[in-house]
Structure formats: structure tokens, C-alpha cells
Amino acid sequence: QKEVEQDPGPLSVPEGAIVSLNCTYSNSAFQYFMWYRQYSRKGPELLMYTYSSGNKEDGRFTAQVDKSSKYISLFIRDSQPSDSATYLCAVRSGNTGKLIFGQGTTLQVKP
């Protein structure tokens, strides 16, 4: 079993839709949570960083963490064609600093 599970998709939505991306993780030692966006032939770019359970909002993006169920989510409101990319969740151990990624979900937003 992988330490972080993420549905690879692909996910296709119309412009303006609300997008929900999700990951589950297995180890409660993971205490820091991140979402990255990766465009084709580019390095992953940090979108959101959270520590505690609850919601964190940044513009059209909302990251949600539920530590009790080991479940993390990213919501994108009013999705745009420029949001078309691969989205990777990542979890980091508070003890060792180890940073592990999910498989990534490929998102396409159609005009």
C-alpha cells in the first residue's frame, strides 16, 4: 500500500466548474500537507501549504485537511483553462522531514 493515494484521473471539467481533488494518507506521523501544480515539462510549483486540520483559502483555491480520517482535499472555484495541469498532493513527516507525493491528478478545464 502506498503511503499517499491519489486518483490519477484524468479529470475533465467545463470552464467555471468547481473542481475537487483528493488524497488519503496512511501514517499519522505526516503533519504537514501541500498541494503542487505541475505544467507539462515543468517542475512542480507549490500552491498551498497547511499544518492543521481545517480549511485554508488562497484566491480561488481552498485546501482542506481532516487529520482524523487522513484525508486532504483541494478545491478550485471558477476553474479556468489555465488551471489545466497535474495536481500533486504531498505529505511531510514532522519528525524526519520526509516529503512524499501522491501520484498526481491530471486536470483539463475545457473552454
Place this chain on the structure above:
Amino acid sequence: DARVTQTPRDKVTEMGQEVTMRCQPILGHNTVFWYRQTMMQGLELLAYFRNRAPLDDSGMPKDRFSAEMPDATLATLKIQPSEPRDSAVYFCASGIRTGEAFFGQGTRLTVV
């Protein structure tokens, strides 16, 4: 504009040759990660360092891969001898102990 710098961006080499990839972490970051990305496996953690000391290299094939940090401004990943199955994009990332990690643009390696 602080960023992680990786060289080379692209590398094509013949099977059996040595390959060295270099990474300059962001100044002040004390943690460096090496990842390999393929379509099948996604981003796999190969090794990571804190304060230049290796903390975990369990993701790395030990017989052919080696990772080092000769100084705080340089991390290297070597493959010797290279094999076609090593073809992938290799990423370096840097950060502080429990904070965000920032990625370079990657080295696209093709072994023929």
C-alpha cells in the same frame, strides 16, 4: 528571485555511461530532496539531506546511484553505469526542516 537551479536540463547518454546531475538549492535552505518522475511511478523520493548529511536514501538503487552534498550550495546525483530504465525526469527540491519544498525545473535523462 530565489530558485532551485538544476543542470543539465536535458541529457542523452549511452547505456553504461556515467551521468552526473547537479542542483543548487535556495540559499538558506537546509534540506535537499532528490526525486525521480516517470509516468508509471509518479514522483519517487530517491534521497534527502539535512544540513548536508544524508537522512534517507532508501529509495535509491545503491549499486548504481549515489547522492552527495559537497557543500551547502551544491547537491549531486550520480548514476554509474546508466541503464535505459533510468530514463526519467530527475528533480531536486530544497526547503527548511518542516516547511514548504521548492522544486527546480528538472533534468530530463534519456539513456539509449
